[in-house]
Amino acid sequence: MKFQNTLQFAQQLDQKDVLQSYKNEFIFPQHNSKNVIYFTGNSLGLQPKRTKKYVDEVMDDWANLAVEGHFYAQKPWWDYHERFANPLSKIVGAKPSEVTVMNTLTVNLHLLMVSFYKPTKTRYKIICEEKAFPSDQYMFQSQVNFHGYKADDAIVEIKRREGEHNIRLEDVLAKIEAVGNELALVLIGGVNYYTGQVFDMKIITSAGHKVGAIVGFDLAHAAGNIALDLHNWDVDFASWCSYKYMNSGPGNASGCFIHEKHHNDKSLPRFTGWWGNKRENRFQMEQNFDPIIGADGWQISNLPILSLAPYLASVELFAEVGMEKLIEKRNQITSYLEFILHEIDTEVNGHFEIITPSNQEERACQLSVFFHGEGRSLFEYLIKNGVVTDWREPNVIRFAPVPLYTSYEDIYNFGQILKQGIIDLHK
Numbered sequence: 001m002k003f004q005n006t007l008q009f010a011q012q013l014d015q016k017d018v019l020q021s022y023k024n025e026f027i028f029p030q031h032n033s034k035n036v037i038y039f040t041g042n043s044l045g046l047q048p049k050r051t052k053k054y055v056d057e058v059m060d061d062w063a064n065l066a067v068e069g070h071f072y073a074q075k076p077w078w079d080y081h082e083r084f085a086n087p088l089s090k091i092v093g094a095k096p097s098e099v100t101v102m103n104t105l106t107v108n109l110h111l112l113m114v115s116f117y118k119p120t121k122t123r124y125k126i127i128c129e130e131k132a133f134p135s136d137q138y139m140f141q142s143q144v145n146f147h148g149y150k151a152d153d154a155i156v157e158i159k160r161r162e163g164e165h166n167i168r169l170e171d172v173l174a175k176i177e178a179v180g181n182e183l184a185l186v187l188i189g190g191v192n193y194y195t196g197q198v199f200d201m202k203i204i205t206s207a208g209h210k211v212g213a214i215v216g217f218d219l220a221h222a223a224g225n226i227a228l229d230l231h232n233w234d235v236d237f238a239s240w241c242s243y244k245y246m247n248s249g250p251g252n253a254s255g256c257f258i259h260e261k262h263h264n265d266k267s268l269p270r271f272t273g274w275w276g277n278k279r280e281n282r283f284q285m286e287q288n289f290d291p292i293i294g295a296d297g298w299q300i301s302n303l304p305i306l307s308l309a310p311y312l313a314s315v316e317l318f319a320e321v322g323m324e325k326l327i328e329k330r331n332q333i334t335s336y337l338e339f340i341l342h343e344i345d346t347e348v349n350g351h352f353e354i355i356t357p358s359n360q361e362e363r364a365c366q367l368s369v370f371f372h373g374e375g376r377s378l379f380e381y382l383i384k385n386g387v388v389t390d391w392r393e394p395n396v397i398r399f400a401p402v403p404l405y406t407s408y409e410d411i412y413n414f415g416q417i418l419k420q421g422i423i424d425l426h427k
């Protein structure tokens with residue numbers, strides 16, 4: 001489609017947008033009595049209006065039923081998490097038995113590494129991407145140290161080539177092959193948090209398996225953003241947080257995927273607790289752990305229902321919309337944002353460079369822009385003018401035009417504000 005940098009054109013796209021009405025399902029912070037333009041749904045998604053009802057329901061049940069709520073609440077708490085299996089499995093491309101919700105992301109990755117990082121004297125290395133999200137880096141270091149290895153030796157990073165912003169798939173595959181027999185685990189972010197680059201998880205998984213390694217993914221920036229097919233890609237395990245694209249609220253519960261082929265494997269170590277025990281005999285409090293066959297068998301504690309309630313609201317919203325429509329709009333609105341950025345750059349010489357891949361197969365809902373001029377002051381100008389973005393050192397602003405609640409008119413208006421900001425700062 002040939003885009004135009006006009007209000008009228010943006011409004012026409014909005015009129016044709018089948019997801020247009022969903023913008024109204026979200027609560028926006030206000031700036032001068034108007035909705036902000038919110039580009040940070042990749043960091044913390046906006047609150048859906050329907051969420052409060054889910055939380056209130058739990059609060060009311062707790063008030064009215066107290067302990068009886070475990071079994072007699074409107075949605076009983078003891079099996080509350082089982083409501084996620086169907087809708088969530090569709091979002092990540094899994095069988096219902098392969099997904100569960102619990103804890104938070106880094107905690108889950110640690111727990112999954114208990115099962116899936118089993119280093120031996122000869123096979124103990126982990127491959128991850130260079131400049132992985134800091135929490136992941138700390139996790140890798142502590143895991144290899146815990147097993148008695150040195151980080152320098154056991155953690156192998158896939159580097160960007162000199163002068164390039166993204167990691168080449170061929171370099172990922174070459175590294176996997178090179179580490180070969182020493183490779184215990186590949187664990188990378190399916191979508192890079194900094195550049196928005198999307199990795200080909202199917203090919204990476206098969207390359208890892210070929211050399212005898214386990215392959216897992218951190219899907220923090222992927223869940224609710226890209227098309228996932230974890231079961232068919234044969235991914236061993238994955239985990240994601242729910243507060244970014246999935247709009248479940250700050251720090252809320254995480255989701256996990258564990259491939260069916262591992263469900264019955266008694267040789268896998270795991271850290272256990274009563275909620276991973278079969279429901280039939282969970283409350284008989286027997287001495288021997290009898291795991292649920294499925295991802296739920298990795299559960300440990302009874303669940304934080306007040307954290308799950310907003311997540312359930314979100315998962316049901318996603319089920320209603322469906323990933324296909326979301327992705328279709330995501331591609332178009334991200335391309336429109338790219339177009340607007342190029343237009344403004346040409347009009348006022350903004351000196352910025354989009355470091356996210358321009359190839360649609362390798363990106364999703366995020367454009368990271370490197371400002372060669374005054375990035376920080378422009379970022380502050382945007383905030384003062386009602387555009388919420390996110391600043392990353394040394395000079396990068398990330399923009400995520402989340403398809404559920406961003407309009408094309410927002411993108412046009414953003415362009416005008418950006419242009420004015422560059423003009424003002426040059427004065």
Ligand SMILES: *Cc1c(COP(=O)(O)O)cnc(C)c1O
Nearest residue numbers: 105106133135189193218220241
């Ligand atoms: C956001 C994010 C996290 C956050 O981890 P928490 O345990 O939820 O604090 C971890 N990894 C990646 C790649 C992220 O983008």
